Structure formats: C-alpha cells, structure tokens
Amino acid sequence: MSKVFVNVALSLDGYLAPEGMTMENPGYKDWGAKWGALMAWLLNQRYFRENLKFGPGGETGPVNDLVRSTTERIGANIMGKRMFDQGERSWPDDAPFHTPVYVLTNVRREPWARPGGTTFHFINDGPERALGLAREAAGVRDIRIAGGADVIQQYLNLGVIDELEIALSPVLFGGGRRLFEGLREPLPRFRIDKVLDGPAATHLRYVRQ
Amino acid sequence: MSKVFVNVALSLDGYLAPEGMTMENPGYKDWGAKWGALMAWLLNQRYFRENLKFGPGGETGPVNDLVRSTTERIGANIMGKRMFDQGERSWPDDAPFHTPVYVLTNVRREPWARPGGTTFHFINDGPERALGLAREAAGVRDIRIAGGADVIQQYLNLGVIDELEIALSPVLFGGGRRLFEGLREPLPRFRIDKVLDGPAATHLRYVRQ
Numbered sequence: 001m002s003k004v005f006v007n008v009a010l011s012l013d014g015y016l017a018p019e020g021m022t023m024e025n026p027g028y029k030d031w032g033a034k035w036g037a038l039m040a041w042l043l044n045q046r047y048f049r050e051n052l053k054f055g056p057g058g059e060t061g062p063v064n065d066l067v068r069s070t071t072e073r074i075g076a077n078i079m080g081k082r083m084f085d086q087g088e089r090s091w092p093d094d095a096p097f098h099t100p101v102y103v104l105t106n107v108r109r110e111p112w113a114r115p116g117g118t119t120f121h122f123i124n125d126g127p128e129r130a131l132g133l134a135r136e137a138a139g140v141r142d143i144r145i146a147g148g149a150d151v152i153q154q155y156l157n158l159g160v161i162d163e164l165e166i167a168l169s170p171v172l173f174g175g176g177r178r179l180f181e182g183l184r185e186p187l188p189r190f191r192i193d194k195v196l197d198g199p200a201a202t203h204l205r206y207v208r209q
Numbered sequence: 210m211s212k213v214f215v216n217v218a219l220s221l222d223g224y225l226a227p228e229g230m231t232m233e234n235p236g237y238k239d240w241g242a243k244w245g246a247l248m249a250w251l252l253n254q255r256y257f258r259e260n261l262k263f264g265p266g267g268e269t270g271p272v273n274d275l276v277r278s279t280t281e282r283i284g285a286n287i288m289g290k291r292m293f294d295q296g297e298r299s300w301p302d303d304a305p306f307h308t309p310v311y312v313l314t315n316v317r318r319e320p321w322a323r324p325g326g327t328t329f330h331f332i333n334d335g336p337e338r339a340l341g342l343a344r345e346a347a348g349v350r351d352i353r354i355a356g357g358a359d360v361i362q363q364y365l366n367l368g369v370i371d372e373l374e375i376a377l378s379p380v381l382f383g384g385g386r387r388l389f390e391g392l393r394e395p396l397p398r399f400r401i402d403k404v405l406d407g408p409a410a411t412h413l414r415y416v417r418q
Contacts, residue, residue, distance in 0.1 A: 012373075012399070012415070013389030014223040029394060164221075170399045170415050174392040180222030183383040185238060190221065190379045195406040202404050204411060206221070206379050 003142040005163035011173040019175035037171035041201035075141025076134035080151040081105040100137040102130040127154045149177045164206040212351040214372040220382040228384035246380035250410035284350025285343035289360040290314040309346040311339040336363045358386045373415040
C-alpha cells in the first residue's frame with residue numbers, strides 16, 4: 001500500500017517558515033535571508049533546478065539522488081489552503097507537482113488542471129477524505145503531506161504518517177511556524193531509519209514504529 | 210581560549226524535558242517513558258555507566274568515545290537554579306561533574322564541595338559573571354552550559370556559545386521545555402561541523418560561524 005510521508009526543510013530551532021514570511025513584507029526580520037539559509041542545500045541540486053527550470057548545472061551527488069527519488073515516489077500531494085494560496089501567486093503555470101494535489105479548504109471550487117500533470121482538487125470534507133482520494137489517485141506510488149505545519153499536525157494526530165523526512169538546516173529562525181505543535185496523546189512513535197550527512201543540511205529519515 | 214559549549218539530548222519535537230517531569234508527579238503523561246526514550250542512546254554507554262557507578266558492561270563504540278571526550282573536555286559547568294535544585298535531591302554524594310559548577314541563582318549560599326572534585330558555587334550576579342568565573346576555573350579546558358533551557362537561551366542571546374552539540378532522539382514529547390525559545394535578533398549563526406549517526410540518536414555538532 002502507498003506510504004504517507006512528510007518531507008520538509010526545518011530550521012534548527014524547529015520552524016518550517018520564518019516569522020512574517022510574506023511577499024508583502026519583504027524586509028521583516030530578515031526572513032529572506034533565513035529562508036535562503038533553510039533552502040541553501042536544495043537550490044543548487046541539479047534535479048531541483050531542472051524541475052523548476054532554473055537552467056543547466058547543479059550538483060549531482062547523493063543529495064541530488066535523494067531529491068530525485070523523493071520526487072519520483074510521489075503519486076499524490078496533500079496541502080493546506082494557505083500553502084495553496086501562496087503558491088497560486090508564485091508557482092509557474094506548469095506547477096511543480098505533476099500529480100493530483102488535494103487542497104484542504106472551506107472554499108468550494110472546481111478542479112483546476114495545470115499544464116504538466118498537476119491538477120488541484122479542493123476538498124471540503126476534512127483530512128481523512130482528502131487522504132482517501134489521494135490513496136486512490138496515487139496507485140502504487142506514495143502520498144506526500146506537503147504542508148503547512150497545521151496540515152502535517154492534523155495527519156500526525158490522525159496517526160497516519162508512515163515516514164517523516166526532515167532536512168535539518170543549521171539556521172536559527174527565532175520565530176515562525178513550528179513543525180511540531182499541538183500534538184495529542186498518544187503521540188506517534190518513530191525510529192531512525194537513515195541519516196544522510198550533507199554539508200548544508202542533515203537529511204533525517206524516520207519511520208513509524 | 211576555552212570554548213563555551215552546549216551538549217544536550219533533545220526530542221525530535223525540540224524539547225529538553227517532557228511536560229510535568231517531576232518526581233512528585235510520576236505518572237503524568239507518561240513522562241518516565243518519554244525521558245527513557247530520550248536517553249536510551251546514553252544509558253548503556255560504558256563510560257556513562259562507569260561515571261554513574263551503574264556497574265560493569267556497556268557499549269564501547271563511537272558513541273561511547275563521544276561521551277568520554279565530551280566529559281573529559283569540561284573544565285567548568287554552568288547551570289540554572291532549577292537544574293541544581295532537582296539534582297541536589299537526586300545526584301549521589303559524589304556528584305557527577307568533577308569540576309567547579311557555577312549555579313545561576315538569587316539564593317546566597319557558601320560554596321558546597323562534594324567528594325570527587327565537584328564544587329558548586331552560587332552566583333547572584335548574572336550569567337556574564339558566572340561565565341567569567343568559569344573561564345578562570347576551566348584553564349585550558351572548556352565550559353559546558355549544562356542547562357536548563359532558560360540558561361542555554363540566556364547564553365545564546367549573549368552570543369557566547371561557540372558550539373552546540375545535540376543528541377537528537379526520535380521520540381516526540383508533545384509538550385515540555387523547549388530548547389529554542391525566546392531567542393533575540395540578531396540570532397547566532399552556526400554551521401554543521403560533524404554528524405555521528407547512531408542507532409538510537411543522531412549526534413549533531415554545530416560550531417559558530
């Protein structure tokens with residue numbers, strides 16, 4: 001059966017995004033520099049550059065292989081409304097998912113198909129319904145809970161996350177949206193599966209016990 | 210000059226200690242099991258067992274070497290009042306530091322010498338004064354900021370932490386005392402120095418940029 005997994009970049013102090021990170025607020029507490037430090041490990045990987053059409057070049061080592069295998073295993077994505085709303089303004093027409101994407105939202109809206117294989121489906125019936133649809137769509141491939149933090153927390157509290165993949169960068173944010181918050185007992189239990197020690201981030205992989 | 214370093218065990222969700230962890234409150238939200246999961250990597254290391262007189266046996270691999278070298282580099286410890294108060298009730302007579310220990314507190318008290326080389330000094334003049342005394346006492350060895358979280362945060366905010374060593378365990382606590390909280394701009398900047406990939410914890414070492 002498909003695995004349900006989280007794959008995120010995390011600051012050393014546990015944030016997915018720095019405080020005040022919006023395009024309307026460019027200089028706030030230096031969020032651009034913080035975000036850049038969080039993502040430094042990724043931006044020069046060849047597979048990532050190709051996928052976002054950043055042009056030729058880039059690294060081709062084990063981190064690049066990890067980015068490729070993570071991307072290629074995804075048969076469906078699930079995300080929250082805020083992540084979609086921000087992306088709708090900034091993704092290229094050819095949105096960078098190339099799978100069905102289930103958006104948890106209260107907004108009713110028809111499916112929105114983009115060039116390149118991404119279709120956004122707007123789900124008004126909660127996270128379990130979105131996961132059921134994602135499982136059907138993913139086939140033998142896996143389901144990525146893309147974010148934001150609140151959506152990941154909902155699925156952790158449902159006990160359905162099989163794998164947690166975290167690229168831990170050495171940057172401190174000092175504030176923002178925490179990955180781990182509002183978790184309820186009994187807490188899910190994980191064990192270490194694999195660690196890839198990169199120069200700009202530590203790639204931690206945990207699987208559910 | 211002596212380095213100032215932090216060396217802590219951290220839950221995957223960023224806590225140094227689970228919520229409600231006191232001896233008076235043994236069953237609260239299963240804190241004993243959580244603490245045990247946090248410390249599982251350490252409890253069977255031979256050097257740790259010897260130091261706490263747990264009896265013979267224990268592992269002797271790279272994690273044991275790390276515990277030994279960390280302990281042997283320490284020339285002075287600094288800790289907060291709460292950590293001292295809890296330890297005063299639970300450490301053996303031969304307290305497990307074997308160095309001068311500077312306790313940040315409002316309580317006035319004469320130095321307290323224990324068998325085995327640990328002397329507690331009670332400092333009423335703030336973290337910078339404690340650090341100055343610790344530097345004098347440490348000689349060529351290093352200064353460990355032992356905890357708790359609030360004391361580590363004070364020294365991070367003073368910008369004097371040279372190295373952060375974190376044993377990251379896969380357990381989720383869901384609540385408790387966070388290591389990273391209340392940090393102020395400009396935030397200290399670290400880079401990855403070394404990662405030791407153990408089976409029960411990932412040993413992350415960062416140095417200040």
